[in-house]
Amino acid sequence: MPGLKHEVLAPGVALMALKTPTLPPATTTNTLIVGRRRLALIEPASPHADEQANLEAYVQRERERGAQVVAILLTHHHRDHVGHVARLQELLGAPVMAHRATADRVSFRVDEIVEDGDLIALDEGHRIRARHTPGHAPGHLVFVEEKSGIIHVGDMLAGVGTILIDPGDGGDMGEYLGSLRLIRDELCADNTRLVPAHGPVIERARAACEALIEHRLRRESKVISGVGAEGRSFDDLLAIVYDDTPKQLWPLAAMSLEAHVAKLVADGRLTRVGGRVTPAS
Ligand SMILES: [Zn+2]
Known part of the structure; x- marks a missing residue:
């Protein structure tokens, strides 16, 4: 779609990096739009009207060709990850889905609780598997798009900047390392690409997990x-x-x-x- 700032990562998987009030040096948060006619929005995060307009224009064009948003998926509760959720929930009538520990920490309504291993079926072979990856936040989920091998890893890894583990906000270093090992050992295949919440797509997924574990x-x-x-x-x-x-x-x-x-x-x-x-x- 010309004129809209998105990048097609794979057939049926588009990325929009939109400005958010996040931790410098990062300035944007990555939203994924997955599916053909049944769409999932992962991490609609921007609170800024001009950036929201970009995503809404994209979704509107998809709807005009008969697509429907069937899920709004949240990785975790932090403010630079949820800025557009309540507005889209209202606008699209689509269910907001998140882990219970995220639902407990946000001011808007979470419609469906997602547990480790839950599957969100879309269409044309697109489906999203949620995995619970606590450590950065208690309710943190990553979303595996099984057709393309793309995983939205939220704040488990960073394409730019660093991941903060704040024990004052439910962060837990032991859990975080365990979740990184789960991503490395159970979720990374040879074709896996990781979409972090902030920064560019990470191509060498397993090596990136390994480097981060070693660093910690x-x-x-x-x-x-x-x-x-x-x-x-x-x-x-x-x-x-x-x-x-x-x-x-x-x-x-x-x-x-x-x-x-x-x-x-x-x-x-x-x-x-x-x-x-x-x-x-
Ligand atoms: Zn975060």
């Missing part, structure tokens, strides 16, 4: 060695573990460190005494 585990090793035999204050530990990170990012790094420490405490490797992090005895 290297940071984890740095936490263990930073704690040493005697333990450290949290702030001293932050300076040691994120010595490669610009200081203005340390408030965000502190969240990540919280997530790493919480995982290592849960794993029985560290303990917290007052303001100090020490080896578990």
Whole structure:
């Protein structure tokens, strides 16, 4: 369709990257439109009227040729992922579908609860399998488009910027690593392409998962060695573990460190005494 800012990733799978209030350096969130006559919208995220108009114009042209939106699918509850949902729900009368832990965290109505493994059947061989991938958010889902091998991975991987694990908002580093392994081991085939919520499509899917897991585990090793035999204050530990990170990012790094420490405490490797992090005895 000329004039509308979309990219066809595969027959029946179109991508629109639309501006959202997300975390810099990312500026947009990726929406997928899947199917031929029965369409699913994955992650309609933009709260901005001009960007919403782009997606709505696309959908309107599809409807004029007889297509119908039958599902609005959410990866998770964060505000840069749901900005267009309530308006489209009203406009299209299509059901909003999300995990229960997402439904509990949004201000609009979720019409259908999606569980791990649920299948959303579209047409012409297009169907979407939902998998529960907690860690970044408790209700996080990824959506596997089984015909094309394209997976919308939401905030499990980033095409630009980094994925934040914030324990203050339901983030859990142990679960996040488990979910990355699930994507790598169970969902990635040779033709798999990953559509992250932010940034360009990731072509080498398995390698990208692997690199991210290794990156987090290297940071984890740095936490263990930073704690040493005697333990450290949290702030001293932050300076040691994120010595490669610009200081203005340390408030965000502190969240990540919280997530790493919480995982290592849960794993029985560290303990917290007052303001100090020490080896578990
Ligand atoms: Zn998020």
